[in-house]
Amino acid sequence: GENVEQHPSTLSVQEGDSAVIKCTYSDSASNYFPWYKQELGKRPQLIIDIRSNVGEKKDQRIAVTLNKTAKHFSLHITETQPEDSAVYFCAAVDSGGGADGLTFGKGTHLIIQP
Amino acid sequence: DAGVIQSPRHEVTEMGQEVTLRCKPISGHNSLFWYRQTMMRGLELLIYFNNNVPIDDSGMPEDRFSAKMPNASFSTLKIQPSEPRDSAVYFCASSFDPTSGLEQYFGPGTRLTVT
Numbered sequence: 445g446e447n448v449e450q451h452p453s454t455l456s457v458q459e460g461d462s463a464v465i466k467c468t469y470s471d472s473a474s475n476y477f478p479w480y481k482q483e484l485g486k487r488p489q490l491i492i493d494i495r496s497n498v499g500e501k502k503d504q505r506i507a508v509t510l511n512k513t514a515k516h517f518s519l520h521i522t523e524t525q526p527e528d529s530a531v532y533f534c535a536a537v538d539s540g541g542g543a544d545g546l547t548f549g550k551g552t553h554l555i556i557q558p
Numbered sequence: 559d560a561g562v563i564q565s566p567r568h569e570v571t572e573m574g575q576e577v578t579l580r581c582k583p584i585s586g587h588n589s590l591f592w593y594r595q596t597m598m599r600g601l602e603l604l605i606y607f608n609n610n611v612p613i614d615d616s617g618m619p620e621d622r623f624s625a626k627m628p629n630a631s632f633s634t635l636k637i638q639p640s641e642p643r644d645s646a647v648y649f650c651a652s653s654f655d656p657t658s659g660l661e662q663y664f665g666p667g668t669r670l671t672v673t
Contacts, residue, residue, distance in 0.1 A: 476660050478662075488649070488664050490661050533601060545591050545593075548601040
């Protein structure tokens with residue numbers, strides 16, 4: 445089965461600086477890579493995703509890059525703001541025509557220092 | 559749309575009791591997922607259904623856990639008998655046909671405490 449490793453487990457950055465969270469996956473057949481943000485006591489919510497046919501995707505201050513050869517993908521948040529403080533989860537799945545369950549990384553607690 | 563609905567939001571029960579968690583997916587979604595979240599193990603997939611049919615239940619921890627989806631708008635996750643180590647937040651998620659999008663929408667979760 446798929447195994448997703450996520451680093452770091454905790455990341456503290458100054459407000460306005462950039463944050464980068466990295467994930468690796470083991471199953472070369474995985475083709476869909478979402479990132480979820482979870483605030484304390486709330487549900488995970490999708491913030492950005494990427495499919496294996498592209499190398500990069502950007503949405504305002506957040507971007508995701510994918511390196512299929514190395515089997516790793518990263519989340520980049522620029523100009524961080526206090527509301528970015530949360531736990532971020534990466535995930536991977538081999539979605540071969542049917543919706544399949546996600547394998548999640550262990551999460552990164554992002555702390556934005558004022 | 560109200561989103562994915564889960565009930566109850568909180569459940570406290572004693573060891574050995576039966577627990578039933580309920581989920582109503584977003585109307586029109588044809589895939590439903592049950593996840594469990596703990597500090598130690600993170601977010602884990604327990605089981606998922608496609609068009610009401612269980613596709614992969616390899617994440618179900620043991621025979622004490624069972625899940626059903628009798629129709630497209632309702633699913634249950636049952637634990638019988640419950641144990642303290644089952645304490646966790648249980649999330650239900652649903653998604654639409656994968657040809658249109660793979661995004662999984664999570665419900666608010668059920669926080670289960672087994673004493």
